[in-house]
Every structure is written in structure tokens, then in C-alpha cells.
Amino acid sequence: xxxxxxxxxxxxxVFITLEGPDGCGKSTQSGLLxxxxxxxxxxxxxxxxxxxxxxxxxxRSVLLHSDGLKICDLAELFLFEAARSQIVREVIHPALSExxxxxxxxxxxxxxxxxxYGGGLSLKTIRALNLAATGGLKPDITILLDIDTVTGLRRxxxxxxxRMERKDLAYxxxxxxxxxxxASSDPRRIKVVKVKGGVDDxxxxxRREVEIVIQRYKRSG
Numbered sequence: 001x002x003x004x005x006x007x008x009x010x011x012x013x014v015f016i017t018l019e020g021p022d023g024c025g026k027s028t029q030s031g032l033l034x035x036x037x038x039x040x041x042x043x044x045x046x047x048x049x050x051x052x053x054x055x056x057x058x059x060r061s062v063l064l065h066s067d068g069l070k071i072c073d074l075a076e077l078f079l080f081e082a083a084r085s086q087i088v089r090e091v092i093h094p095a096l097s098e099x100x101x102x103x104x105x106x107x108x109x110x111x112x113x114x115x116x117y118g119g120g121l122s123l124k125t126i127r128a129l130n131l132a133a134t135g136g137l138k139p140d141i142t143i144l145l146d147i148d149t150v151t152g153l154r155r156x157x158x159x160x161x162x163r164m165e166r167k168d169l170a171y172x173x174x175x176x177x178x179x180x181x182x183a184s185s186d187p188r189r190i191k192v193v194k195v196k197g198g199v200d201d202x203x204x205x206x207r208r209e210v211e212i213v214i215q216r217y218k219r220s221g
Contacts, residue, residue, distance in 0.1 A: 008042035009219040013096030015137070016210060017107040020145035021176045023152030024195050025202065029145060030105050032203045033210065037101055042214075045095050048105035050083035053090050059083040077115050077129065084108065085133040092137065101214075108134060109142060109182055109190070117178025118171050141213045143206050144183050147195040149173045 018030045027048075034046040050060040059079050062069070071079070084107070095102045108130040116123045147155070149172050183190040191209040195202055 008037070008040050008214075010042070010099045010101070010214075010217045011219050012217055013099050014101045014141075014213060014217055015092065015096060015139045016101065016103045016213070017109070017139040017142045018103070018105055018145065018206075019107070019109050019113070019142055019179060019190075020195075021147060021149060021152050021172060021179065023154065023156035024145035024147045025155075025199065026105055026145055028199060029143070029203055029206055030103050032199070033206055034103050036203075036207060037103075037210075037214075042101050043099070044101040044103060045091070046103045046105075047087065047091055049087060049107055049110065050080055052087040052104075053083075055086045056083040073115065073119050073121055076119075077111065077121060077126065080111050080115065081129045081133040084111075084130070088134050088137055104139075107139060107142070109144075109179070112182060113175050113178035117181065118167070118175040139189065140217075141210060142190045143209060144179055144190050144192045145195050145202070145206075146176070146180065146192050149176050152176075152195075 016033070018026045018033075020026050030046060034044055037044050049056070050063060051057045059082060063071070063076065063079055087104075092102050092104070111130060112123060112126055115121045116126045149169065153169070153172060180192070183192050193202060193205045193209065
């Protein structure tokens with residue numbers, strides 16, 4: 001049970017997503033951002049894709065840890081979209097309706113970048129399925145943590161552990177290029193933060209971008 005109202009009051013919910021290629025430090029940065037906003041008194045939740053719900057976590061297990069199970073590209077896409085539909089309706093929409101801050105590790109941009117630019121599936125098809133799964137919901141801001149592909153895979157230290165990370169270097173380079181293409185086409189929403197320097201340096205850059213959006217919807221008094 002919460003005690004009293006948080007001091008960081010918003011006129012409406014704020015939806016923040018963090019994206020980036022493997023090894024960009026997305027989970028670390030989203031966790032730091034979550035703690036920062038909580039300390040400032042904002043009512044926040046943090047979740048992830050695929051996952052965030054009982055159904056989503058089961059889908060995540062199938063997608064990432066399904067040794068011996070062959071999943072065709074289109075089936076993979078449908079699984080991601082099924083998990084997305086569930087988290088939007090079960091977690092994200094209810095939280096936003098309560099004027100909370102929602103921080104999500106990956107969202108629809110990931111599908112365009114990984115299954116579209118990386119895997120070669122039709123971007124038009126993916127956008128149509130994203131629209132169906134989300135009901136048109138888009139993040140207020142997306143932080144794209146950009147890192148050189150080889151450096152990112154080396155930093156992750158997990159290449160070969162799950163299905164997505166076992167894909168070849170060319171695939172991961174296409175994913176990064178896809179993310180940058182999306183950022184170029186939607187610069188108002190997608191803010192590119194270069195992963196350089198220490199974790200704190202990156203987090204400072206993330207906070208600067210998020211603060212602009214927070215101030216837009218912050219209530220005084």
C-alpha cells in the first residue's frame with residue numbers, strides 16, 4: 001500500500017521506452033532511470049518486452065530459450081506481437097490511465113529493427129501488426145542507446161546464449177542500422193544517446209532527454 005501521494009505529479013501518464021542493439025546497456029540504464037524518477041517522487045513502473053505479464057514471460061521463454069524448436073520468421077513475429085498486445089492491455093494502458101510513468105525495455109521499434117531490418121520481414125507488415133497489437137499506442141519518448149555492433153556484442157558477454165544472440169554479425173549490424181534509420185525518420189520521439197564513457201555518463205544523457213518530456217506533463221502544486 002502506498003502512503004500519501006507522490007510529490008512528482010503529472011497531468012497524464014508518460015510512456016518511456018529504451019531501445020538499442022545487444023550490449024548497449026539498456027537494462028542497466030532503464031533500472032537507473034527508474035530509481036532516479038522514484039526518488040524524485042514519481043509513481044513509476046518498469047517492465048520489459050517480451051515479458052511483463054504471465055503470458056509475455058512464457059512467450060519470452062519460447063522465443064529466447066527454445067533449443068531444438070524451429071520457429072519460422074513469421075511465427076516469431078506473431079509471438080512478439082501477441083506478447084505486446086497482452087502487456088499493452090494488462091500493464092501499460094492501466095498504468096498510464098493512473099498517470100504513472102511507464103518505463104519499458106523494448107517496444108514496437110525493436111520488432112521493426114530486429115525482425116524487419118535485421119530479419120528481412122516486410123516493414124509494412126510489421127507496422128500493421130504493431131498497430132493492431134498496440135491499438136496505436138506510441139511512447140512519449142524512446143531512448144535509443146547506440147553502440148558499435150562488435151563492441152556491443154563483446155560487452156554483452158552473452159553471444160550464443162539465446163536464439164537472437166546466435167544470429168550472425170551481419171544480422172546485428174542490420175539491426176543497428178535499422179534503429180538509426182528509425183531515429184532519423186522520427187527524431188522528435190526517438191533520441192539517440194551514444195554509449196560512451198561510463199555508465200553514469202550515459203545515464204546523465206538519458207536523464208536530460210527524459211526530463212524534457214517529464215517537464216512537459218509535470219503539474220505544479
